[in-house]
Amino acid sequence: MYSETSAPDFGQRRERLLESLEAAGLRFLLITKPVDIYYFTGFRGSAGMLLIGTRRTRLWVDPRYTLQAGEQTSGIEVIEAREGLGQTVAAWLRKRRPPAVGYQDLHLACAELAAIRNKAGRRAGTRWQPVGPMIETLRMVKDPWEAECIRRAGRLTAEVFGEVLPMVRAGARERDLAAELEYRMKRAGADGAAFETIVAGGPRGAWPHARASSHHLQTGELVIFDLGAILSAYAADMTRTIYLGRPSRQARHLYESVTEAQQEAVQSLRPGLSGNDADAVARQALARRKLDQYFKHSTGHGVGLEVHERPRLGRGEQAPMPADCVVTVEPGVYVEGYGGVRIEDTVLVRENGPEILTPASKDNWFTG
């Protein structure tokens, strides 16, 4: 299936992390976020603690996961923690007394850090160093395997949306359409939905994050569909908006403006562009149509093992995007009491131009 790409090389990822660690003057990093543990080992359990060191990598799991971790990983030491993960890791550190250990301050809860530090022994002299977005920065750049996973997740998402489109008509219930979309994603091979599928018609479409409700769609409503599959652990994220009936002038104005803004922002994407500037492209396109005051969120976010990751496409994000990052581009307008329009694609930012990974049509947007 992955003819041009080979399976992920978790060992190589750990090597790259060791370079970042060395640059930070660290020999150990404690990784506590499950998705990062997967990224560096292949272990897909919901809990574990991973200690990456210059010589060796150790993964502590609770007894539920001993077998699974053994089968899903290689080249690391899997240790069963019978007395609680944090406790066991801390006891290990207490014995070894490393001079410094990095920790994921963006993820680790204050109480958990305090408990590990106390148990590891404050007298052991270990310095605990927050590493900030060290791993998030590495994960921004997708290797060919990862890009292919997201491409397949995006294709699946678009296909399933196309299958369900004929069911989008007056009388259909939002939650039934959402159930249908999620069912077909899973049948088609998805691990599941990357997030609770949004189907929001009429005035509730003006809530950017409305849930699918028991509302029956009506002629004359704009309906927002926001969905994404997870496939082989990677997410896609896509939004389309459908008008039920023959579009009014207002609906057409909103739809065409958002579609244009979205397309301009997608086309602007290239390595080196900042998230701030990509956001500005979408915002200015809407401003030309006097709709920028209805655009109430940022333009996009990174997508990968998580459906929201780095980089953010929004005001104030000055860092340049790296080549081979994957981001959403999703401008929207939200008119209180009337409804909303949002159009979103997941896009691979390549040296030679953007590649849309969620190839669903934007042209067949009304039913009448």
Added chain:
Amino acid sequence: MYSETSAPDFGQRRERLLESLEAAGLRFLLITKPVDIYYFTGFRGSAGMLLIGTRRTRLWVDPRYTLQAGEQTSGIEVIEAREGLGQTVAAWLRKRRPPAVGYQDLHLACAELAAIRNKAGRRAGTRWQPVGPMIETLRMVKDPWEAECIRRAGRLTAEVFGEVLPMVRAGARERDLAAELEYRMKRAGADGAAFETIVAGGPRGAWPHARASSHHLQTGELVIFDLGAILSAYAADMTRTIYLGRPSRQARHLYESVTEAQQEAVQSLRPGLSGNDADAVARQALARRKLDQYFKHSTGHGVGLEVHERPRLGRGEQAPMPADCVVTVEPGVYVEGYGGVRIEDTVLVRENGPEILTPASKDNWFTG
């Protein structure tokens, strides 16, 4: 629909929290965990910051959520944060200089606390006090509305499992059965699945947290189904195990032993019992059958707005369970290379005895 119970009184919940705060010598608590923000306000967005104070409650949301928060809450002040939630709250605190603010150290990430403290101004003299499981402890006790929500989620879960049971036969694919269960939950009114539905047949059933795979079930396999609906924001959690064909002696021994252990542990539940002692009931029942070494996790956990919450039913949990808490009871045995059996119900711990909230049969457990 909720004939004997009235809608949740969020104001009353805030009053109860203020009592806990007063006992801790605090006049403000910063709540950052979305599910807790819902618990105290009714706001169901994915992000926000809630500052509960003795005089007033303030909820900061980003512009995506302004409309939604206004409609979903009452009796509190909703404030739109345009410059980031943490930043905006910190700026507010910098001006007010409260002597002390409590924070959710079990949830708040180290980096986020540091950012808020820095921005709020270390010179402002505000003392930041971790409150530990203050809210988790309040949430353990379910009011009649909450119990009814979980009861309905449990009934829905059990009904959907009963509908899908006839499809469980040799040749069926694990992921298709999982998709079918989740689809029917959502069609029946669930917000969604409380977690990724597990369908694990044969040797993979020996992984307590296996995912549904593309494996086709075979005669002679034990198949674990672990599923739960979320309904009106509350979760249920249930596991059943089915044998395909006419059970072997080994399968029967495992199944009957686990079922017996589960039933004994359920019957033992009463207010005042510790999680440790409830766990011991299940473990001793399995020890009588010489199966305790195959029971690799704790006996259960609280269920409510989260599918894993307090109290834990496991070794070392000495605190007595309060009346009207809701817990799972889910002993299991896992035999490497062969498969697993787990039986789980969600149970309301009442003064006058346990009430099983996931009423699916355990008797029709084989197909042959």
